[in-house]
Amino acid sequence: MSIPTHLKYTKSHEWVKPEEDGTVTIGITHHAQELLGDMVFVELPQTGRKLEKKEECAVVESVKAAADVYAPIGGEAIAANPDLESEPEKINEDAYSAWLFKLKPDNASDLDDLLSAADYEKLLENEDH
Amino acid sequence: MLKTTPLNQVHRAMNAKMVDFGGWDMPLHYGSQLDEHHQVRKDAGMFDVSHMLPIDIKGNDVRTFLRQLVANNVDKLTLPGKAIYTCMLNPQGGVIDDLIIYFLSENWFRIVVNAGTAEKDTNWIQAKRDEIAPELEILPRRDLAMIAVQGPNARNKVWQVIPGSQAETENLKLFQSTTLDNYFIARTGYTGEDGFEIILPADDAATFWNALHTAGVAPAGLGARDTLRLEAGMNLYGQDMDETTSPLESGLAWTVDMKSERDFIGKQALLEKPVTHQLQGIVLLDRGVLRSHQKVVAQENDNMYEGEITSGGFSPTINQSIALARIPSQISVGNEVNVIVREKKLRAKVVKYPFVRNGKVLIEQ
Known part of the structure; x- marks a missing residue:
């Protein structure tokens, strides 16, 4: 599956979508869901929670394992995807539309530190070898 | 270098997600572990369990040897083909492995042990043989493959694939087996569903697997095998019990024969230790x-x-x-x-x- 070029990425396999209103939407990548397998449970951050960059703030659990999700940048959690509580399998169906939560960044410039689609693709190639 | 079963290439051709399972290159799933789970509960699925090891014990009066070797009572095996689930204990009463013993004749019993413990088990059994019954032959059968076909429609699918098998196997009760040409067919499994576990020559495994697939049996990986056995409340060696745990504290008291006079390895320790x-x-x-x-x-x-x-x-x-x-x-x-x-x-x-x-x-x- 191709890696969407309009998104930013982290080494820990989150995707980050900068929205027009200055907030960001966060999910896990197609590669991450593929590694984990069928999703059965998602725990998301409370709205209003202040998050540091790289702070553990969500958990996705598949039939196989639990994986932590990290805040890609610092900010305040402003929304969690309500659909995932009853339908965590949406992450397997389309990881790039099944978002986990939204953040209001502390500093918009922090987004510049994230990986581009090309950088993320390179990261995956290196993981394979 | 990972060990491979005779079906390794077949799994790869079916796009299985392969994982290192205790040194074996095994399929975790073929796309969706959940779909495979439901397929087995509702219809029929098949598992490559060739990483498990059949060990044939042959010679004069194998039964006497097994009476001491394992915790369940092999005297329950009266009809040829009958099988029993048992633990093999160490002298401290810990579980060396759990296994199934098939009674083929007084001169030939077949046991099937877990993959991860196969070498340890073989060494243990050979050492006990040397002490107790040196004339017996212990024959690990890596020349065989093993396929579990499980689900409400599993037996029917096997009957479609092996000519003449329905007449030979439809009257088998749970934990009974029979041999038909090259196929050793047992009505056993690890899913809580009906079905067969079939042991056959390694060279025939791919053809048999593909024939089952054509008949509508879905391949299922180790992931579904684990969720199915957990729902069925079946123990997994290394997780639910091991050499440090008593079978009496592992939900396996029903497999330990404490009633008969017979002595077996580990019995004394079990009698002495409070549960x-x-x-x-x-x-x-x-x-x-x-x-x-x-x-x-x-x-x-x-x-x-x-x-x-x-x-x-x-x-x-x-x-x-x-x-x-x-x-x-x-x-x-x-x-x-x-x-x-x-x-x-x-x-x-x-x-x-x-x-x-x-x-x-x-x-x-």
Whole structure:
């Protein structure tokens, strides 16, 4: 599956979508869901929670394992995807539309530190070898 | 270098997600572990279990040797083809392995042991043979493959694929087996569904597997095998019991023959050691997923008790997380307990297992 070029990425396999209103939407990548397998449970951050960059703030659990999700940048959690509580399998169906939560960044410039689609693709190639 | 079964290329051709399973290159799933689980509960699925090892024990009076070697009583095996599930214990009463013994004749018993313990088991059995019955032959059969076909329609699918097999096998009861040409067919399994486990020459495995696939049997990986056996309340060696745990504290008392006069390795230790724990089923009431090694905390008559989850996971059939846990004997079925998951206390209930058998949920929800 191709890696969407309009998104930013982290080494820990989150995707980050900068929205027009200055907030960001966060999910896990197609590669991450593929590694984990069928999703059965998602725990998301409370709205209003202040998050540091790289702070553990969500958990996705598949039939196989639990994986932590990290805040890609610092900010305040402003929304969690309500659909995932009853339908965590949406992450397997389309990881790039099944978002986990939204953040209001502390500093918009922090987004510049994230990986581009090309950088993320390179990261995956290196993981394979 | 990982070990491979005779079906390795077939799995890869079917786009299996392969994993290192105790040194074996094995299929975890072929796309969706959940789909494979439901397929077995509702129709028929097949598992490559050729990493497990059949060991033939041959010679004069194998039965006498097995009476000492294992904890269950092989004298229950009266009809040829009959099988028994048992533990093989060490002198301390710990479980070296759990295995199935098939009685073929007084001169030939076949046992099937776990993959991860195969070498240890073979060495142990050979050492005991040297002590007790040096004239017996111990024959590990890596020349054989093993395929489990499981599900409500599994037997029918096998009958379609092996000519003449229906007449030979439709009257087999659970834990009975028969031999038909190159196929050793047993009505056993590790899913809680009906079906067969079939042992056949390694060279024939791919052809047989592909014929089953053509007949509509879906390949299923180790992932589904684990969720199916957990729902069926079947122990997994290395998780629910090992060399340090007693079978009497692992939900396996029903497989240990303490009644007959017969002495077996580990019996004395079991008689001397008080039983303080039990294996019980747990159903999670809160949202989350139970996993092995999570702590179980319970209160009973103002006393606090602690136990541990030995196998946990998500039950696709019940759509909730379930587990097996080793907990103090004071905790009863029906009690509410807490499980510590990522430093949080989640509510759970102790239940009688199995959780699911023959497609039906057996626990109250």
